[in-house]
Amino acid sequence: MSQVTTTERPSAPVPADGDRPAPAGFWRGRWDEARRSWRRHWQLYLLVIVPVAYFVIFKYVPISNAVIAFKNYNIIDGPWGSEWVGFEHFERFFANPVFGTLLKNTFMLAFYLVLASFPIPILLALALNEIRGGWFKRTVQLVTYAPYFISTVVVVSMTILILSPRLGIVNDAIGLFGIPAIDFLGDPDYFRHIYVWSDVWQTTGYSAVIYMAALAGIDPALHEAAKIDGAGRMQRIWHVDLPGIMPTAVIILILGVGNLMAIGFEKAYLLQNNLNLEQSEIIATYVYKTGLVNADFSMATAVGLFNSVVNLCLLLFVNFAAKRITGKGLWG
Amino acid sequence: MSATTFFKSSRRGRIREPFGDRVFLVIVVIMLAIVLALVLLPLIYIVASSFSSASAVSAGQVSFWPVDFSLRAYEEALRNPQLLMGYYNSLIYAVAGTLISLTLTVAIAYPLSRKRFFGRNVLMTGLLFTMLFSGGLIPTYMVVQDLGLLNTRWSLLIPNAIGVWQVIIARTFFANLPDELHEAATLDGAGELRYLWSVVLPLSKPLLAVLALMYTIAQWNTYFDALIYLKDPDLYPLQIVLRNMLILGQGSGGAVDLAQQMEQQQLANVLKYALIVVSSLPVLIMYPFVARHFTKGVMVGAVKG
Numbered sequence: 001m002s003q004v005t006t007t008e009r010p011s012a013p014v015p016a017d018g019d020r021p022a023p024a025g026f027w028r029g030r031w032d033e034a035r036r037s038w039r040r041h042w043q044l045y046l047l048v049i050v051p052v053a054y055f056v057i058f059k060y061v062p063i064s065n066a067v068i069a070f071k072n073y074n075i076i077d078g079p080w081g082s083e084w085v086g087f088e089h090f091e092r093f094f095a096n097p098v099f100g101t102l103l104k105n106t107f108m109l110a111f112y113l114v115l116a117s118f119p120i121p122i123l124l125a126l127a128l129n130e131i132r133g134g135w136f137k138r139t140v141q142l143v144t145y146a147p148y149f150i151s152t153v154v155v156v157s158m159t160i161l162i163l164s165p166r167l168g169i170v171n172d173a174i175g176l177f178g179i180p181a182i183d184f185l186g187d188p189d190y191f192r193h194i195y196v197w198s199d200v201w202q203t204t205g206y207s208a209v210i211y212m213a214a215l216a217g218i219d220p221a222l223h224e225a226a227k228i229d230g231a232g233r234m235q236r237i238w239h240v241d242l243p244g245i246m247p248t249a250v251i252i253l254i255l256g257v258g259n260l261m262a263i264g265f266e267k268a269y270l271l272q273n274n275l276n277l278e279q280s281e282i283i284a285t286y287v288y289k290t291g292l293v294n295a296d297f298s299m300a301t302a303v304g305l306f307n308s309v310v311n312l313c314l315l316l317f318v319n320f321a322a323k324r325i326t327g328k329g330l331w332g
Numbered sequence: 333m334s335a336t337t338f339f340k341s342s343r344r345g346r347i348r349e350p351f352g353d354r355v356f357l358v359i360v361v362i363m364l365a366i367v368l369a370l371v372l373l374p375l376i377y378i379v380a381s382s383f384s385s386a387s388a389v390s391a392g393q394v395s396f397w398p399v400d401f402s403l404r405a406y407e408e409a410l411r412n413p414q415l416l417m418g419y420y421n422s423l424i425y426a427v428a429g430t431l432i433s434l435t436l437t438v439a440i441a442y443p444l445s446r447k448r449f450f451g452r453n454v455l456m457t458g459l460l461f462t463m464l465f466s467g468g469l470i471p472t473y474m475v476v477q478d479l480g481l482l483n484t485r486w487s488l489l490i491p492n493a494i495g496v497w498q499v500i501i502a503r504t505f506f507a508n509l510p511d512e513l514h515e516a517a518t519l520d521g522a523g524e525l526r527y528l529w530s531v532v533l534p535l536s537k538p539l540l541a542v543l544a545l546m547y548t549i550a551q552w553n554t555y556f557d558a559l560i561y562l563k564d565p566d567l568y569p570l571q572i573v574l575r576n577m578l579i580l581g582q583g584s585g586g587a588v589d590l591a592q593q594m595e596q597q598q599l600a601n602v603l604k605y606a607l608i609v610v611s612s613l614p615v616l617i618m619y620p621f622v623a624r625h626f627t628k629g630v631m632v633g634a635v636k637g
Contacts, residue, residue: 037450043524044443051440058491062467065474127360140364144371149615151553153571154608157578167392169377233353266556291470304468312465
């Protein structure tokens with residue numbers, strides 16, 4: 001994104017005030033540039049007014065509202081008028097025995113999810129790339145991609161129906177081997193597996209698309225050269241295909257690990273019930289319950305803010321590490 | 333058709349591949365067939381159950397083919413007032429939401445793609461930052477509350493109107509249009525708005541299709557905003573109705589005697605399968621036709637992102 005900045009500068013005429021001291025001239029030049037741009041392209045500025053207002057109101061005002069994490073919020077005084085309490089909510093949250101459980105549940109679930117949903121699409125893409133285009137390849141692609149378009153509510157409903165202890169087909173199947181029916185949703189130990197594998201079922205085909213494109217971009221000459229050197233298919237996958245998709249894979253992994261703590265509310269909340277709560281309660285669902293069910297706005301905001309900050313640090317750290325190791329990060 | 337026709341470079345006239353490679357390919361095809369089955373079977377099971385009789389479903393007799401073929405569940409589903417209301421509401425949200433989102437996305441992505449737009453880097457950074465950090469659930473809820481949008485249709489249309497990802501896709505697309513077009517239009521006296529309307533948008537139909545799809549499907553499938561912002565059942569979108577009927581198991585009528593109660597219970601079971609099919613149908617019917625475009629959209633974002 002940043003390369004663009006450097007290429008645009010020469011096209012703007014340089015103001016003739018080279019004799020002034022550098023900083024003042026710089027600002028003066030920027031100001032002239034802004035005025036000229038404004039006069040000539042005022043229509044562009046007209047266009048962005050509404051979208052910019054949207055971002056300010058719905059993205060930046062909430063960030064300033066998050067100040068209530070450090071206050072005792074009450075509606076009458078508003079977010080800025082309420083009384084300051086410093087880190088009291090955070091301390092209360094950290095001291096709460098639920099804190100450890102929440103952190104562990106959120107982290108384990110998200111980590112397990114990345115662990116499973118990172119390599120599988122790569123394997124699918126590599127496998128699809130090995131076979132020649134025909135009806136079989138097209139069918140596999142079309143079918144594996146389809147579940148991505150099904151809503152979370154429906155996927156969770158399907159999961160519940162299929163795993164149901166009385167009627168579900170999975171219990172029918174294991175019943176054939178004489179194993180008694182298992183109440184999968186009612187057992188906390190199954191929660192993470194259900195969450196992760198239903199997610200893999202839903203998103204693998206979609207995620208593989210990006211790798212398919214990366215594979216298509218690999219120079220065929222590399223494959224030809226490897227073939228002439230006597231490399232078999234496995235060797236070509238290892239020495240040509242994998243290095244070819246590595247940059248894409250690194251970015252996807254950074255985004256995945258960097259967003260560990262941002263794991264969504266939607267699915268966990270739907271799969272949750274009183275029986276599996278012990279492992280299914282994650283930070284996002286806890287924030288919802290504290291804030292909107294129990295109406296403790298300040299506490300919920302503090303927990304949410306803690307989560308956002310941890311997540312941001314994680315993302316920056318992973319990006320930094322990836323840059324050191326592979327020379328490539330999210331920002332060039 | 334023999335299995336070898338799937339394989340690359342096993343066409344006639346080519347040198348045959350080494351034995352090891354052919355074995356490897358057979359394994360790959362078998363694995364892909366297993367993956368195909370794993371994805372398809374749950375879907376087939378749901379569809380098969382939905383076309384079976386209520387008693388067969390309740391007895392757990394259905395696997396991958398309808399038992400006692402019956403359309404009763406669908407009749408029941410299509411007569412259900414909650415479901416119809418949800419369908420109607422979701423249609424409104426999908427159409428209106430997509431129009432609003434599309435307009436706003438173009439309105440910010442186009443200026444961001446113009447090199448002479450002063451401050452575009454600051455603006456872009458401001459947008460990207462919202463992807464990394466957000467105020468959170470409650471602070472956003474407070475804004476919606478303060479604006480008086482709670483429990484109105486607007487609460488589902490406005491607060492998530494613009495996706496930053498979609499802005500990036502659109503900006504990349506606009507930036508790749510040739511500069512000569514803009515020069516020519518300017519020489520002919522067109523301003524930026526006129527150029528956008530008469531030149532850029534007609535050239536951007538594939539982009540607009542992709543964005544419209546992304547926004548429509550997102551609107552159709554989400555339930556979170558409705559869960560937190562809406563209280564009035566008349567405004568509920570389809571997904572909330574589904575959640576209430578499928579997961580929370582509400583919405584069965586009062587029964588008079590035991591036999592009737594049992595029948596209703598059985599019907600409620602098979603109704604779930606039919607509801608899943610009916611609610612996912614519009615998206616899944618659309619899907620094969622749009623999959624290609626969708627893929628392209630993902631690519632555009634991936635190249636630049």
